[in-house]
Amino acid sequence: MQLSITRADQLKPHPKDADLHFGDVFTDHMFSMDYDREKGWHDPRIEPYASIAMDPATMVLHYGQAIFEGLKAFRNVSGGVQMFRPQDNFKRLNRSARRLCIPEIDEAFSLDALKQLLTIDQDWVPSAPGTALYIRPTIIAMDPFLGVRASNTYRYYIILGPVGAYYAEGFNPVKIMVAKGYVRAVRGGLGEAKAGANYAASLYAGTMAYAEGYSQVLWLDGVHQKYIDEVGSMNIFFVIDDELITPKLNGSILPGITRDSVLRLGKKWGMNVSERELSLDEVFEAHASGKLQEVFGAGTAAVISPVGELKYGDDVITIGDGNVGPISQKLYDAITDIQYGKTEDPDGWIVEV
Numbered sequence: 001m002q003l004s005i006t007r008a009d010q011l012k013p014h015p016k017d018a019d020l021h022f023g024d025v026f027t028d029h030m031f032s033m034d035y036d037r038e039k040g041w042h043d044p045r046i047e048p049y050a051s052i053a054m055d056p057a058t059m060v061l062h063y064g065q066a067i068f069e070g071l072k073a074f075r076n077v078s079g080g081v082q083m084f085r086p087q088d089n090f091k092r093l094n095r096s097a098r099r100l101c102i103p104e105i106d107e108a109f110s111l112d113a114l115k116q117l118l119t120i121d122q123d124w125v126p127s128a129p130g131t132a133l134y135i136r137p138t139i140i141a142m143d144p145f146l147g148v149r150a151s152n153t154y155r156y157y158i159i160l161g162p163v164g165a166y167y168a169e170g171f172n173p174v175k176i177m178v179a180k181g182y183v184r185a186v187r188g189g190l191g192e193a194k195a196g197a198n199y200a201a202s203l204y205a206g207t208m209a210y211a212e213g214y215s216q217v218l219w220l221d222g223v224h225q226k227y228i229d230e231v232g233s234m235n236i237f238f239v240i241d242d243e244l245i246t247p248k249l250n251g252s253i254l255p256g257i258t259r260d261s262v263l264r265l266g267k268k269w270g271m272n273v274s275e276r277e278l279s280l281d282e283v284f285e286a287h288a289s290g291k292l293q294e295v296f297g298a299g300t301a302a303v304i305s306p307v308g309e310l311k312y313g314d315d316v317i318t319i320g321d322g323n324v325g326p327i328s329q330k331l332y333d334a335i336t337d338i339q340y341g342k343t344e345d346p347d348g349w350i351v352e353v
């Protein structure tokens with residue numbers, strides 16, 4: 001397939017690195033590609049960033065047949081641009097595609113197209129510490145049709161935007177509220193896919209948590225509402241009595257790439273690492289007996305996000321002394337050092353652009 005390239009006539013002004021937030025500024029170009037039954041995926045192109053015109057009946061707007069990915073490109077210490085485990089994101093995009101009845105994309109072609117897009121918009125990759133260029137591959141159902149079925153046509157696009165810290169708190173501990181009475185996903189549902197619908201399901205409890213000063217929701221399993229699943233946009237880890245624990249993938253949890261990186265590093269460092277069922281009761285009991293050492297989220301946006309406080313109903317616990325724990329700090333440093341090219345990349349996680 002031949003990738004066509006049309007450059008923007010007018011380039012946008014770049015924000016200063018110090019003014020970057022998350023997800024509100026986009027670069028000059030985007031990648032797009034279309035699918036229909038006859039041609040399959042076709043017409044791959046890089047064009048100026050622009051709106052997508054849609055019939056009001058377009059299926060994605062009604063039934064949410066949409067999937068996406070999130071990864072980052074970093075300005076490395078030598079001034080070059082590099083990505084962290086992008087192949088895993090395209091692999092996960094295809095897993096989500098299968099679950100949502102969306103035709104799979106060619107992963108190698110996607111990576112190559114993304115590299116070309118990044119080369120064109122490389123001046124947008126910020127360089128201040130903690131900043132990056134966020135990459136958002138997305139696939140949406142495009143049939144103008146109101147019957148409920150899988151669409152026959154799709155649009156696949158990739159947009160880019162420079163980002164700063166995901167949380168206003170930066171690397172400082174965040175406060176998390178455990179959802180009570182609401183669930184994000186159930187086993188057999190969409191939880192393990194990166195589908196927009198999961199995020200729509202999370203908004204109500206998220207809004208309630210935010211109103212009480214909590215930055216995200218920790219979801220319990222959809223069946224017993226007892227076992228810990230994950231946070232709104234991160235997988236969750238606990239250090240209890242020197243055991244590094246994350247809930248095992250059970251169908252309702254997104255298999256995070258940062259999660260996998262943390263597990264691999266933990267094992268490499270000789271830690272006692274477990275992927276297992278973990279009840280909220282066990283966490284509260286560990287806190288009561290002084291064995292709960294650290295809690296942190298792991299995800300592309302914040303990499304490692306220490307949790308300083310957990311609230312469930314009227315019960316509120318402070319984790320450790322409320323400061324960043326040593327394991328959270330060590331993992332954050334190890335992963336970000338690889339991402340920014342400050343250290344070797346022994347596991348082949350980096351793809352240079």
Ligand SMILES: Cc1ncc(COP(=O)(O)O)c(C=O)c1O
Pocket residue numbers: 070230231232233234235254255256257258259298299300301
């Ligand atoms: C629901 C959810 N869980 C976990 C993650 C972490 O996944 P990753 O480490 O691949 O970013 C994300 C963010 O991407 C997410 O949205």
